[in-house]
Amino acid sequence: MKTLTTMALATAVSALAMSAAAETKIGMITTLSGGGAGLGVDVRDGFMLAMEQAGRDDIEVVIEDDQRKPESAVQIADRMIQSEKVDIMTGIIWSNLAMAVVPAATAQGVFYLSPNAGPSALAGKRCHENYFNVAWQNDNLHEAAGAYANDAGLKNSYILAPNYPAGKDALTGYKRMYQGDLAGETYTKMGQxxxxxxxxxxxxxxxxxxxFFLPGGMGISFLKQYADSGVDLPVVGPAFSFDQGILQAVGGAALGIKNTSQWNKDLDNPANTAFVAAFEQKYERLPSLYASQGYDTANLILSALNKADVDDKDAFRAALKAAEFDSVRGDFKFGDNHHPIQNIYVREVIQEGDVFTNKIIATGLENHADAYAAECKM
Amino acid sequence: MSLILILEQILNGLQFGVMLFLMAAGLTLVFGVMGLINLAHGALYMVGAFAAAIVAAWTGSFVLALVASLAAAAAAGALVELLVIRKLYDRDHLDQVLATFALILIFSEGTRWVFGSFPLFLDVPSYLSGPISLPGGIEYPLYRLTIIAIGLVVAAGLFWLIARTRIGIQIRAGESDREMIAALGVDISKLYTLVFALGAALAGLAGALVGAIQSVQVGMGEPVLILAFVVIVIGGIGSIKGAMVGALLVGLTDTLGGVFLPQLFGLFMEPASATSVGASLASMLIYILMAAILLVRPSGLYGGQH
Structure with missing residues (x-):
């Protein structure tokens, strides 16, 4: 009897150990309530779509809402790392939240894959071997817009952005590429x-x-008021103000506007076609660039898990760095600072039936890397 | 800096001020008459905007949308007063702040639950869209002029209501002596519901008017709420006239400060730092104004002696 119990116990323990070894735990902190919830919802839906398609029952995803507040993001991160023992973290939308969470998380040996925020500090001086950005460095789309302005023969731009770090990065990014004069430069209030x-x-x-760089509701307000004002100068912006979740609220005011993005639903590659169809079927709306970033992040994790166990950190890190997955962006690779080297496209806002959406009209920058890579000593 | 630009910015300041007045009028009445701090006033603004967006999408009529915003916000206001606010009149301000803050969260998450996380579409009707030419060669959006006109009409109506009607007398009486007016046989609880619904309807109207040129989304009311509180503190709590003057002061200060301060700093600083210092100082300007006014008149410009 005693032997039997011991054997049963041993079996149970080894089963437990087996499942513990096979299980990968992913913690997602993203914004699901409050003003910027649309972005977090899209990242989550894109991410979970890829997870569902993979159908792996050895991966567990824990999702928590940060309410766009740095302090709750930090609390959730501490809990995920210390009590839930997650192996990989992802999900944060906003740069200020990323700066509060990522350095501490990577220092504790957790992998962090950013599906959206790309603050310059994390690409340059404070880069970390466990930090990967799957979206872009913050400046990238703005740099492409500056390059586009040169190509379009624009010589006297009026530029504006909110008065906060990412707003300053945006105008810096635009000016880095743009060669014309500035008719004016304005920092608006955050949330204006x-x-x-x-x-x-x-x-x-x-x-x-x-x-202009005015993410979320700020951009909707600006575009509607601009269209109503009778000023008809051409407008250029980054994709954030022309994304699928926002365009329907802007309506006709955005038609014809050129904006820059690393992704669009008409990018012609098999992975993207499948993604757009599957997303539309499951969620009954068109995917946004945030959804595409969530989807790519999940597929990158899956590709790395297929090659290495997450507990073998060096092997897993190398597998992430190799980025051998079918990105919906087409070609995708990481630079030495673990930020993407990718094409950034110029899109135009069009109307398809009742739906406002984008189509790609040109490639703004090819195989573009960020400006901070040289400062990264990894 | 041309004269036309200055005039245009003054019009912008007026329009912003009039919109703030619609918010602040309800807030100051509720605070003045019932002694209640209502943080959920911004939620009623959001309710008005959402109702307008839904009705505009259904019917295509902007006038119906405005009517719907008034009705929906008044209904929501009356309901909230009957169910929650009524229990708070005898409590201290901290309890009121806590309860109405809870209402903000309930309204926000409830709206998200019903309408989703993405902003709704509400546009200026075609007969009000585009700019018109004013004397002096100013091109100004017709819709913004309409907002100014509607705001002034509503303000005139409110002054008439408060100064000339029986309900107005009761409201003023309720403000100065709550127990006395109840002793005189006025149904004070009905009066409170009415005042609350009136304030809510004005907030809803403001939400709908502004929603057409901004974004109709969850949480849109809270930034305006803060400014509305600044307005009623400057104007004097409980005073409609104070709310009007305060709203125009805040609207003009905020708009003109945001435009001219960066240019002022540009005279003696390099452009990049002038814009960022000017923008930072401009966003503080209305609070500096509030502090300065409170130094001279601690109960606000038209505040009572109580």
């Missing part, structure tokens, strides 16, 4: 909803074009 004063200044400035 009325742009009448700025639009009047644009009208009076003699600019030949407008470049």
């Amino acid at each position: 909803t009325d742009y009448a004063a700025e639009i009047a200044q644009i009208r009076a400035s003699g600019a030949d074009s407008v470049y």
